[in-house]
Amino acid sequence: MQEALWTAKLEKMSDLKYPWQQFVSDAFLASPESAPSRVNIAERAIAARLIEQTEPDMNERLALNDALRSLQVLIRETRTRGVHYHIRWAQIPLLDWESFNTRVDAEAAATILARIGEKYRIEEQGEGCQRCRDTAKAKSLPLARG
Numbered sequence: 001m002q003e004a005l006w007t008a009k010l011e012k013m014s015d016l017k018y019p020w021q022q023f024v025s026d027a028f029l030a031s032p033e034s035a036p037s038r039v040n041i042a043e044r045a046i047a048a049r050l051i052e053q054t055e056p057d058m059n060e061r062l063a064l065n066d067a068l069r070s071l072q073v074l075i076r077e078t079r080t081r082g083v084h085y086h087i088r089w090a091q092i093p094l095l096d097w098e099s100f101n102t103r104v105d106a107e108a109a110a111t112i113l114a115r116i117g118e119k120y121r122i123e124e125q126g127e128g129c130q131r132c133r134d135t136a137k138a139k140s141l142p143l144a145r146g
């Protein structure tokens, strides 16, 4: 009930122009426990958009960049410190920054989301993880192709 209300509010607020934005708003509405997998779903929607034949126009590109940055902030806020897990995707390295609290979470997300047939492996990381540090440094992602 509550969640439906918030979804309606968010839709109104941000005026969802592109289909993938629904997944991004889902991620922000998710509970802390389900946020990591929701973020992953949102990223997969974004990644799927990026590999489509039709290139995003300038407005959509800005929206994509915005969404990726917001998701990075969200995942940093929801992640507990210490041991965590990354999914290393073979073909879409820009998604590697995402972290999971447990290996089971990472496996579950990877299994569900490896729908385009990418290979992946789960990596265990500790405090001072280089990948998370790189993420913190990267302010935006290169969305232009070619």
Ligand SMILES: [Zn+2]
Pocket: 084, 086, 099, 125, 129, 130, 131, 132, 133
């Ligand atoms: Zn990490």
